[in-house]
Amino acid sequence: MAAVLYGREHLEIESVAVPEIGPGDVLVRVRTALTCGTDVKVFRRGYHARMIVPPALFGHELAGDIVAVGDSVKGFRPGQRIVAANSAPCDQCFYCRRGLQNLCEDLLFNNGAYAEYIRVPARIVEKNMYEIPEQITYQDAALVEPLACVLRGLEETGIMPGDSIAVMGLGPIGAMFVRLAKVYGARVIAIGRRKSQLDRAAEMGAAEGIIAADGVDIVPQVKALTNGRGVDVAIEAVGHPAAWQTAVRMLRRGGTVNFFGGCPSDTTVHLDTNMLHYSEITCKASFHHTPKHIQKALELVSNGDISSRDFVNRVEPLSNLLEVMRHLMSHNGHMKTAIIP
Helix, strand or coil, rough: CCCEEEEEEEEECCCCCCCCCCCCCEEEEEEECCCCCHHHHHHHCCCCCCCCCCCCCCCCCEEEEEECCCCCCCCCCEEEEEEEEEEEEEECCHHHHHHHHHHCCCCCEECCCCCCEEEECCHHHCCEEEEEECCHHHHHHHHHHHHHHHHHHHHHCCCCCCEEEEEECCCCCHHHHHHHHHHCEEEEEECCHHHHHHHHHHCCCCCEEEEECCCCCCCHHHHHCCCCCCEEEECCCCCCHHHHHHHHHCCEEEEEEECCCCCCCCCCCCCCCCHHHHHCCCEECCCCCCCHHHHHHHHHHHHCCCCHHCCEEEEEHHHHHHHHHHHHHHHCCCCEEEECC
């Protein structure tokens, strides 16, 4: 059984053939597949320009057991617990040679985690698949892919111990930023829509919390918590143009913003050029991950710095995936659900 996406909010759980594998491929029995905000967007829109074109198998955060390996596979064997990333770069193109593997011109994506079995193609086996350490669970391991994206986004800001960081948006990704920034030794100001989100952020290490109420400018509140200067780093994890603009305004002089939340296509933002220039503001944006960040994310999970207990609050069978997707669409900011095929 597997989930097949046919278009906008059109998802079917149906019987499909067990994938055939080539010489360098691996066949994995999926033990856990986690829901993701990107999956919800793809479900709502019916496609993803780079990752998935329907009809197609669906889902990309997974951990499981190897049940078969191709003849040329080295280093892996049936019975191993593994976590596989959802992509692998070519390592040959213009961007890969410059250390920007996330922007690879031939980035290979793999979908189909919401299924009993998934084929992991040879390039991912070689570059972006790892054995799960015995001390962590399948759910912990499945966090590695989104955590790698967050890790790269945080590192792009140049964050240092003792820095102040504002995180706007407290869904699963924003919550990961809160937790990871705390691990890096930063003082975190969490900004969300509901008190329950702020309470959760506090449990993950946020020092302060601010409710982003409609019509209320939160920038003065952020500056009041930072001696009037503003934060060293701002993370926008909402994906809304107005939030991008607000994130810039809450920075101190010389501060850095990461526009992590992807906005709808064809949207634009207006920024104060005087502030950007005379306050030397650095604007960054992050997309996806690299093999280096997948490895580092697995280390963080293995060390116990990040745990699925903080991010997965629901477990459902594959047969309930459609209901889960509809629930996530109507409950913005809801945490992750573990789908058990």
